[in-house]
Amino acid sequence: MRRLSASVRRMDPEKIKLLIEAMTASDLAEMEFSEGGWSLRLVRRRHESVEPQPTSPKSISRSRRLVEKPAAAPDRARDDQILSPTFGAVYLRPSPDAPEFVTPGKQVAAGDILCVVEAMKVFNEVRATRDGVIATVLVASGDEVEAGQLLMRFA
Known part of the structure; x- marks a missing residue:
């Protein structure tokens, strides 16, 4: 594991929360933010299943996750x-x-x-x-x- 230098600050958890809230209130598919040597990338996952799935606040939280790789382009919805x-x-x-x-x-x-x-x-x-x-x-x-x-x- 690599140790970070003292010049790199921790990203403020409140700022992360605000960024997540801003993304969820918009129709953005991706958001990237960098500050103090840290980068945060949020990607909204699209579900491929066409059957309704039971959801809960926990599953909603899981759908907003941090990822290191770019997400695949979302599939176009069928016309029906x-x-x-x-x-x-x-x-x-x-x-x-x-x-x-x-x-x-x-x-x-x-x-x-x-x-x-x-x-x-x-x-x-x-x-x-x-x-x-x-x-x-x-x-x-x-x-x-x-x-x-x-x-x-x-x-």
């Missing part, structure tokens, strides 16, 4: 899939007493809001990328989701 843009809590209605944005069998137009994903008090609208009919909704309001997780499918 609606994926979460970020990790957070998904909501299928604009407010608790309002009707759901969409339900299975509903016709939608490109640009229609399908649901929102809340990450750190920021509500990210998930919009239809094309005209079509929603075949399935694979999450429930309030579920924790990960970036790239399958939320819905077009028919």
Whole structure:
């Protein structure tokens, strides 16, 4: 193991936390930061599975990891899939007493809001990328989701 010289400072854990929070609140796929002889690189992993997976705050934390190698380019979503843009809590209605944005069998137009994903008090609208009919909704309001997780499918 290599010893660091006295001129190299430790990276501030609070600064690391702020950088992680800034990345999760954005749609960045990668972020790199250097200071005092240290480099920190954050890469948001994309999940290749198309089946919904149960998530928890622990699994969300694992999805934000430090890596030493560049990540592979994320796969393009299939045209019939609606994926979460970020990790957070998904909501299928604009407010608790309002009707759901969409339900299975509903016709939608490109640009229609399908649901929102809340990450750190920021509500990210998930919009239809094309005209079509929603075949399935694979999450429930309030579920924790990960970036790239399958939320819905077009028919």
